[in-house]
Amino acid sequence: MTFLKNSVSLLLNQQTIKRELLRSTVIEITINVILLALLTLTAISLAFTKDLFASVMLMGVYSLLSASFFVLMDAVDVAFTEAAVGAGISTILMLTVLAMAGRFENRALHHPRIALFVVIGTGIMLVFGTFDMPAFGDINAPVQTHVAPHYIQQSGAEIDIPNIVTSVLASYRGFDTFGEVVVVFTAVIGVLALLEMKSEEVRNSVAPAPMYQHKILRIVGKILIPPIMLFALYVQFHGEYGPGGGFQAGVIFSAAIILHAILFGVETTAKAISLPFVKVLAALGVLIYGSVGIVAMLNGGRFLEYNALAENAITGQHVGIIVIELGVGITVATAMMVIFLTFARRVGKSNGESA
Amino acid sequence: MAIFLDAVSWALLVLGGFMCFSGAVGIHRFPDFFSRMHAAGVTDTLGSSLILIGLMLQTGWQDTVLVKLLLIFLFILLTSPTASHALAKAALHGGLRPKLGKPEVSDDIPEKFGKPSSESTNN
Amino acid sequence: MNFLEQYNYWIVIVLMMSGFYIVIAHGNLIKKLIGLTVFQTSVFIMYISMSKVIGGTAPILNEAYKVYSNPLPHVLILTAIVVGVATTSLGLALAVRIKEAYGSVEEDVIQEKDLQQEGSQE
Amino acid sequence: MIDHLPILQVIVPLLAAPICLILREAQLVRWFTLIASVFAFVISVLLLQQVQAHGTLIYSLGGWDAPIGIEYRIDQLNAYLLILVTSISSVALLAAGTSLQKELTERKETYFYVAYLLCLAGLLGILTTGDAFNVFVFLEISSLASYTLIAMGRDRRSLWASYQYLIMGTIGATFILIGIGMMYMMTGTLNMYDLAERLPEVQQTKTVFTAFAFFMVGVCLKLALFPLHLWLPNAYAYAPSIATVFLAATATKVAIYVLLRFIFSVYGFEFSFSHLPLKEILVALGLMGIFAASIVAIYQNNIKRLFAYSSVAQIGYMILGLGIGSKTGLVATLLHLFNHALMKGAIFLALAGVVYRVGSVNIKAFAGLGKQMPWTMGAIVVGGLSLIGVPLTVGFVSKWYLVLALLESNWWPIAILVLVGSLLAVIYVWRLVEAAYFRPALQDSAPYKEAPLMILIPTWILVLANIYFGIDTSFTVGLSEQISASLFGVAK
Incomplete structure (x- = not known):
């Protein structure tokens, strides 16, 4: 109304x-x-x-x-x-x-x-x-008149990518996003600290029955996994132009892995992606993000000041945004994989105990 | 030509919308899980496919939107029946039995399907 | 006619409070987390509602449009969604461990067992 | 590099955390964590120097000036608390290696240190930032890390405590989110100092009032103010000893900082204290907290839990000081922030030593420990005296200023109540002293040895600090007075 x-x-x-x-x-x-x-x-x-x-x-x-x-x-x-x-x-x-x-x-x-x-x-x-x-949808509300116009009017000139949300997320408020990646990383640490099992426990566990015997699911699933991964990459690198970016891409990529785990069993997947390596990758994503900030500092800018990354400020912004989005994508994707696989393995443990 | 395309696309859109609607009615009206799922399958596959084709006709050639719609179409064509299949199998595995006409237990109903039961007996 | 302008927020408040109610009133640990998710998601809806401009469009620069919705709340909520899922997964991990340690995920059973344990230690 | 100090303060521990995960070896990680924490401490000392020399430091992240971007803004209040958090963290880490050997498996030790660093970084982030939403993000980092730390305790009750804390903490954080959202809705900005400029225009609106209420309730959940404290005792009692030391000495202090920052710097003293019955609410809750928690503490048999309840009571003193709403009252709060961290740090570290040797913190296990572990028990006794507020300890200094502030405002009945509250502390500390010194040791067990040096040394560093800052008050009192004056100056 x-x-x-x-x-x-x-x-x-x-x-x-x-x-x-x-x-x-x-x-x-x-x-x-x-x-x-x-x-x-x-x-x-x-x-x-x-x-x-x-x-x-x-x-x-x-x-x-x-x-x-x-x-x-x-x-x-x-x-x-x-x-x-x-x-x-x-x-x-x-x-x-x-x-x-x-x-x-x-x-x-x-x-x-x-x-x-x-x-x-x-x-x-x-x-x-x-x-x-202020009334809902009012264009004169303080929310629309104070800081937001700067993003809408200036981001084209200052950062030069069409998606304003990505500009704000990655550059103007890049530090919030850094915090957010760290939150995901913290969750991984928490889940691992609570649920990670010793290798002998893994051996004794009875993995939840995979969907392997369901032919249709298996075949369709197998067909779908590569396109899903491809789509994740598209979302990752298209985030500057349309909706998308590291978070969404990371989650979609991990969805492909989770699908694999559901179809072929957790242990198969854990071997295929090498869980210890994935853990390191989760940490690496955070470090990639942080190192962009540090490189900016070494080049004479502030932390996360992408303008300092290249001769041209706009190029610097583009480079900075692409690299940090990569860091975000890596951390989120690996974090979601690690969390899911750790949970799913634990199901195997409780199966093993009740059996 | 443009008018012709427009007309066809609208016809498809309306038809798709009708399919979705009938699917929704079916979910409400059908008696048990499996027949309801049949109705939901109609919504998913036929309804959305028709709407997507209608939209594709609307966009024209010059845009990447067409490709995206085509991909979505293919994706739905592949996943939606699979999802229905998985759901039905899970239900059967979980002990849910289809409602089969009159509640008669006779030898010509295969043992596999067990006794007819109401939908509420999901363990 | 002030109240018509706020009906959107009021419904969001109902949503928030139903989530909040689930968190407080339900004793099942997983149900509590579900309630928490609903509570947080509703707060997200509040944020996103305030960013909307009537007649505006999604904040992706395009020559065809002049009025855009405010991108800032979108960014904040992107962050908050991720924080939410992190909290949920940690909560679930705790619930799993509690289930293993206490044999139950019901609040009153756990509290009863805690009381017994304290009683036996005295 | 001096320019970058504010950001280095946060990103040193923040980036050390993922590196620790990659290093994996518990030994390596232990040293790396300690180095990162000490480094953070050095930075915080340098920061205080800079602030004293040049005034408020402003650092715009990403090169975008506030309110377009996020800025770090460090004044004396931040610098004071930064020193507190980093120093306690470093001292606790000195003892961590030894204490954790008994309480955690080696595989989990790495995760403990990573979570510890993240928690530290989260707390430092809250302290340095000048952006309201950034507070929320870093609050969540520190909270998630502290849920993890607490859940790593040996007892299964630590899991339940951590879960309860998670639920309460997330409700608190969501309330804070609602509060920030409403503030943003009325002003269009998230920067604290921009908020402070723009809020007076809309001060009278119901929305701003609601935003204030929700924000305050959320923060009070986090700082365990009396009726919202239910998560705290169990969390502190069952967490690994080192986690208890760190969280008890820092986490609630940081929440109080957020409270101070929003009351004084964002909303302004005028709004907070004259438009709202905040004074009465804070004083009432503070007093109720002191009495209820102290009385419950007397009946605890688990000593860690006893001191956890005592923490709730001490938070009551801090809130009471704030509620007086005068410069001296604020000085008392600020002093008690620092002093309480020193006392509780010392006590919980000593208890870590007891856990290491005895394996239990039940009051029965303390029988005869006074002779067997004289140094450890001595530390607890000095800490206890400080809690009571005996002269020559830091506890006396903060109580003195609290009573002074109460008398200044002619609230002498409350001053008497505060003194009665201290008597309650005498009772619960006495219970422990009686068990340790006047009961014979249990016959069936061999006498326990003194706690290992690696725990004793950090414990006694804090104990001596308790005495040193109780005698030479120039640093703490001087700084607190400056901060208090500047916070009230802003309010003018």
Whole structure:
């Protein structure tokens, strides 16, 4: 409805506005309302289902719906990541854990009244906070007028790549992204510290039954793995021009490996990609990112100041962005592989103990 | 020619949309897991294929979008039936049995499919 | 007519709070993590909503468009999504170890066993 | 290189972490970690010198000036805490090799050091940055690393403690994210100093108020303020000893720094204290924390848990000092930040020695230890005296300033309560002293030897620091007063 109101006012202000804009806005509102309704339905049904398998699936649905919502909100990069990470990797990790932890939650809720009270209190506080918020989609909101115009108007001249999100991500706020790569690395360390098994434990474990005997799955899977990897590379190197970049590429690449592991068994994959080497690669990705910063420092710039990387500032920016995206891609891809394979091996251990 | 292409593409889009819709209705209306999956398969394969072809006709030759759509088309053509297959097999493996007409247990129903049961018996 | 302009955020608040509720009220460790994911994803929706400009387009420079949505929240949320999955995987790893050590992933069972252990040590 | 000090402070430990993973050998990694940490300490000392000489240091990352890019901004407050974090980390690492041999397998040791470095880098990142969202990112790095560190404890309860911390910590972080989002929504910027300039325009709006509330609740979850402290005691009690030393002495301090930074530098003293009942809330929660946690501490049999509860109580003192809302009160908070790190560092390190020899921290196991491990027990006793606030120890200095601040504001009933709270500390410290010195050693076991030197030396470094800074207060008090004056100066 806000869309409608604002677009009508736009219509009144500018006679020249095209009819298509109005039409597309109406379609947008409709999709917006439908998506929000579906999101709400999913979230609420999540609170009530006792079947964890269904919960995990609903969570995947929720992520996919929010990814669609992000597309509607013009956040294509975020949508891409959410679809790959939220609906893809998170879901598959949760399913792997369910194989060990059991499928049903069989306990009553914990103090549901108190919880409801806390939640409603927090919600009221948040609603209170919305009263003075700038209107949704308002072009004159502070968010749109203070720092953002610089990115939109200057990034073309300063960095010269079309995707502004990549410019901001890799250059203007490159340090945040560095932090983010380190977060992924930290997660790898955490998972390894908790779940890594000794080699004799690996030998004693009974790997989860691979899908090898399912002919159709195996053949189709085999056909798909190379294109998926190719697509990952496309996403990696196309991030400057369209939605994509190191994160999405890394996740997609690891998806190919995960598919391989599901089809042919964890141990086959662990051998094929050499797990210890992959661990080193995860660390290397972080170091590649960091070393770009250090090289910039040695060339007389600030940390991560890509302008200092080459004679020409623009070339420097391009080189810097490509290299750090590579670092991001390597770390994310290897991190997701290591995390998944470590989890899946652990399933083998619990299988081995129960057998 | 352009009008002809436009008309064909719209026809495909509408038809695809109808297929998706009918698939959605089917998921709601069909009685058990396997028949519902049949409906969902229609949505996935036929509906989206038609829509993709319709979109391809809309884009014209000069854009890379055409190639991308073609690739998506191929991908869906390959994965969607496989996914349905895997799902059905998993369900069968998990103990879910298709609902077969009247609840009669006779010798001509293969032992493999077991007794007919309602869809709610997913262990 | 202020409230019409905020309905988007209000629905997001409902989403956030249902995630938050799952985290607090459910005792299953995996369910808690699912709730946490929903909670965080809803916060992402709030951020992305604020970046939208009506009539704008995705922030990829193109001569055909003049108005773009704000790219900054997109960048922040890209970071936050990755942080979210890192947290989830660490939480899941802990849940697996807890399952192995306690034989259960239900909060009250674990707390009961902890109490027994403390009692036996006194 | 002097120009690059602010960034080097963070990236030295940050980049050392992946290198450690590549090195793999536990021995190598141990030394490498120690070197990185000491290096960070040296940088922090240099930074303080620079700040004292030239005033606030600004470093724009990527060459983009704030608010377009992210900037590091170091003033006295940051520099003070940087020294605190890096010094405690280095001292703890001195003892780490010996202590971890008993508590971890060698394979896991490498992961421990990597996680430790990441945690250190995360904390340093929070301290140096001038960007609100960057705080969130580094908060998550340090949190994820500390969940890992805690979960590596020997007892299975460490897993459960770590999981609880993960849930509470992530809820806290998400609240912080909501708060930052709303601030951004109203101002369009993420840079703290730009925020401080632009917030007054929209100060009266409900959104900014909500943003403040959510941010504060999130941070208070992280710093374990009284009703939100539930994750802390178990986490500290069951983590590996060295992790406890490091986290107890630094992690909550950094969270308090975030609180101070946002109250004083971003929102401004005016907004925080005059528009909101923040004063009353902080004082009430601080006092409740002191009493509730001290009383619970008295009944603990696990000594690590006893001191963990005592940490919650000490956080109460810091928050109380902040709640007074006067310069002297802030000085007391800042002093106690530093001093508490010294006391708890010493105590938990000594406990690491006890774990090394005795293998347990149950109060029964302490019977007769006073004679068998005189140096270790001596360290705990001095630390305990410092907790109580006996003259000649650092604890006395911070309590003195706290009471002074309370009397300045004519809040003498609360001053009396603070003194009563110290009596509670006497009780729980006495329980330990009584067990160690006045109970006969258990008959069935051979007498325990003194803790190994590699643990004793760092312990006594901290113990002597406790006494030194209790006598010569010029560094801590001088610096705290300067910081307090400058923070209130900003508020004018």
